[in-house]
Amino acid sequence: MTTARTIPELVLSTADRFGDAEAVVDGEVRLTFRDLADRVRRTAGAFASAGVGPGDRVALWAPNSAEWIVAAFGLLTAGGVLVPVNTRFLDEEAHDIVVRSGAKALLVQNGFLDREFTGPPGVPVIDLKASGFLDSGDPLDPKADEDDLADIVFTSGTTGRPKGVMTTHGQTLRLYTEWCDLAQLRQGDRYLIVNPFFHIFGYKAGLVASMIRGATVLPVAVFDVDRVLDLVEKERVTVLPGPPTLYHALLEAGAGRDLSSLRVAVTGAADIPVELVRRITTELPFTHLMTGYGLTEAGTVTASRPGDPYEAVATTVGKPCEGFEVRVAEDQEVLVRGYSVMRGYLDDPExxxxxxxxxxxxxxxxxxxxxxxxxxxxVGRKKDMFVVGGFNAYPAEIEGFLLRHPAVAQAAVIGVPDERLGQVGKAFVVPRAEFAGITEAELIAWARERMAGFKVPRHVAFRTQLPLNATGKVMKDQLT
Known part of the structure; x- marks a missing residue:
């Protein structure tokens, strides 16, 4: 157990706590916890030499890698504030975040996705892998305090301009120490992290949690099911969290693979279908599945508990974490209060x-x-709900029904205008390969036998894939 008050104290303490155990495995790169702590100290010195001190912001626009980990923890050790940037953002979107955050520097990985990553005027751009910057400093001890701002993580931007969420070291350590218990993360676990580090699932429930428990991090830059399956087999991965799309892919592609090392699954999607939970727990080797609910503005708010009955894990996102209150308002909106709620949106008091x-x-x-x-x-997002002839329809619920059909691999539902009813449901469906001949009429007829008439989609569009953002969420604003 660690008594660290800040993320840098936590990371540097792993040298004594876990020593020569593997901390990071990234292709040919294998770092022990002692190696990691040494590199983080040197990187902190590099930031200090570059003029980055306590409270200064630095943006990190790069994929999951050993270098991302060293850069982020090195920056925090120098007292800086981490601003992760979504790797799928185009230049204009990323520059907006770099400028609004007041970042003194921008770290990138040129060549990722065959791109050159540029910075806005006046902000120095440092290549994580090619520049030698990370190893250029003299070792530095931590400069942060528990109430200091640790990071500004911008919301995904699927519902408008991204907003910068401000969180402290102390908030993060307290919450993700509990998360480790709920997820049953253990010392020596081998944790494959597909969730992007620019998102709190990958960064906090991934990297920070692994440093708390002494788990080996295996970063994956781009989700590719064959690569994930190869790593699970070769590296004997035990912990594999991810969005529902990850488990869909495992279920489709896992035949003939040795997945027996897998023990812990965690999914944080608000709209995980019941049928998918059933399949994860019955068709894959996982012995512990944690479902939870969280958001950038508060971290993990609720979670299922070890030993919860199957039905509870399948149909709910669990009970509030310690220190949180949750209530439901008259309009059914979920309200949350507790120590981990953000310090606010950056420069946006309104x-x-x-x-x-x-x-x-x-x-x-x-x-x-x-x-x-x-x-x-x-039951859904306030913005996603649509009204069919006076009845509230919730896409997440309808998607859960559709996924029970053997032909349906993935489903997303939106409301579309209707002259008579105001709005009706339209389903976008990715069929399983062996059921490619399924028709719109067949699926609608099947749905009519299983759900109230107002919930039944009036239109079905078949797709080979759904538009996903880098965290695995369906971008419903792109469905037409």
Missing amino acids: ATAEAVDADGWLHTGDLGALDAEGRLRI
Whole structure:
């Protein structure tokens, strides 16, 4: 157990706590915890030499890698504030975040996705792999305190301009120490991280959690199911969290592969279908599946508990984590209050006041219900809900029904205008290969036998794939 007060103290303490155990395995790069701590100290010195001190922001626009880990922890050790940038953003989108965050430098990995990553005027750009910057400094000891800002993580931007969420070292360490217990992460686990490090799932429930427990991090830059399966077999991966799309891919492609080392699955999607949970726990080797609910503005808010009955894990996102209160407003919006709620949106007091009310309740924009045991069920996004002839329809619920059909691999539902009913559902479906001949009429007829008429999609469009952002969420604004 660590008594660290900050992320740098946590990372540097791993040298004594875990020594020569493997900390990071990234292709040919294999770092022990002692190696990692040494490199982080040197990188902190490099940042200090470059004029980055306590409170200064630095943006990191690069894929999951050993260098990302060293750069991020080195920056935090120098007292800097980490600003991760989505690797799928184009220049204009990324530059907006770099400028708004006031970043003193931008770290990139040129060549990723065959791209050259540029910076806005006046901001120095450093290549993580080619520049030698990370190893250029003299070792430096931590400069941060637990109440200092650790990071500004921008929201995904699927519903408008991304907003910068500000969180401290102490908030992160307290929450993700509990997360380790709930996920049953152990010392010596081998943790394959597909979730992007620019997102809190990959960065905090991934990297920070691994440093708390002494798990080996195996970063994956781009999700490719064959590469993931190869790594699971070769490196005997035990922990494999991810969005629902990851488990869909494993279920489709895992035949004939040795996945027996897998023990822990974690999925944080608000709209994970019940049928997918059933298949993860019955068709794959995982012995522990944690479902949870979280958001950038608060981290992991609720989670299932080890030993929870299958039905509870399948149909809810668990109970609030320690130090959180959760309630459901009259309009069904989920409200959250607790120590881990963000310090606010960067330079946006109006948006902050809109999101966090005077009593400290964060308005999540998600719709839900609490059961008699206090478990939360997410029924959809406030913005996704549509009204069919006066009845509220929730896409997540309808998608869950559709996924029970043997022909349906993935489904996404949106509301579209209808002259008579105001709105009706339209489903976008990726069929399984062996059911490629399924028709719109067949699927609608099947749905009519299983759900209320107003929920049944009136239109079905078949696709070979759904548009996903880099965290695996369907970008419904691109569905037409």
